[in-house]
Amino acid sequence: DTAVSQTPKYLVTQMGNDKSIKCEQNLGHDTMYWYKQDSKKFLKIMFSYNNKELIINETVPNRFSPKSPDKAHLNLHINSLELGDSAVYFCASSQVAGYEQYFGPGTRLTVT
Amino acid sequence: SQQGEEDPQALSIQEGENATMNCSYKTSINNLQWYRQNSGRGLVHLILIRSNEREKHSGRLRVTLDTSKKSSSLLITASRAADTASYFCATDEINYQLIWGAGTKLIIKP
Numbered sequence: 001d002t003a004v005s006q007t008p009k010y011l012v013t014q015m016g017n018d019k020s021i022k023c024e025q026n027l028g029h030d031t032m033y034w035y036k037q038d039s040k041k042f043l044k045i046m047f048s049y050n051n052k053e054l055i056i057n058e059t060v061p062n063r064f065s066p067k068s069p070d071k072a073h074l075n076l077h078i079n080s081l082e083l084g085d086s087a088v089y090f091c092a093s094s095q096v097a098g099y100e101q102y103f104g105p106g107t108r109l110t111v112t
Numbered sequence: 113s114q115q116g117e118e119d120p121q122a123l124s125i126q127e128g129e130n131a132t133m134n135c136s137y138k139t140s141i142n143n144l145q146w147y148r149q150n151s152g153r154g155l156v157h158l159i160l161i162r163s164n165e166r167e168k169h170s171g172r173l174r175v176t177l178d179t180s181k182k183s184s185s186l187l188i189t190a191s192r193a194a195d196t197a198s199y200f201c202a203t204d205e206i207n208y209q210l211i212w213g214a215g216t217k218l219i220i221k222p
Contacts, residue, residue: 004154040214041149041214041215042212042214043155043200043212044212045210090154090155098142099143099204100157101210103154103156105153105154106152106153
């Protein structure tokens with residue numbers, strides 16, 4: 001059974017479009033995260049949710065918005081996509097914030 | 113946000129040799145974690161060491177932590193081809209948010 005899953009795995013779209021990436025975890029964890037990994041492999045946290053409440057919101061553009069319909073899901077919506085948004089986006093979860101995190105397989109977003 | 117530093121950036125060794133990579137960080141921490149990322153995959157947690165621990169082992173992995181120097185090292189003994197991956201350290205420096213290093217790319221040559 002996949003612990004943390006993301007869809008889609010690949011996403012190619014044009015500038016200005018709006019897209020969503022879905023994430024689901026079946027681990028019963030209380031905290032979920034979205035990360036962006038750039039071409040140099042730097043991993044930067046974008047958002048984290050604890051029991052459906054946003055607890056960390058890094059200085060990301062407000063074109064990015066996390067949405068959590070329930071504790072097991074944290075989706076990422078991106079409006080007006082820009083070239084600089086091209087990256088790999090990872091969803092992760094943890095039972096306790098600051099401890100072991102479980103990562104999804106990643107979504108490679110390419111904006112043309 | 114702060115960024116941990118790892119060295120070397122890349123390491124290439126022969127299968128069977130030991131691999132050591134280092135991580136430095138900037139502020140006080142509760143714990144430090146090491147993760148592995150295979151090409152095209154998500155990160156996988158390897159080991160967590162708490163700030164009051166100095167050394168921890170897990171199979172062929174040995175992690176040390178020196179809080180006075182704000183540094184950690186990951187040793188992989190008797191390396192295998194399957195150990196080829198990028199290795200990242202992460203610390204919970206700010207509000208339990210993990211701050212990540214830039215990673216060490218390890219290549220094991222057969």
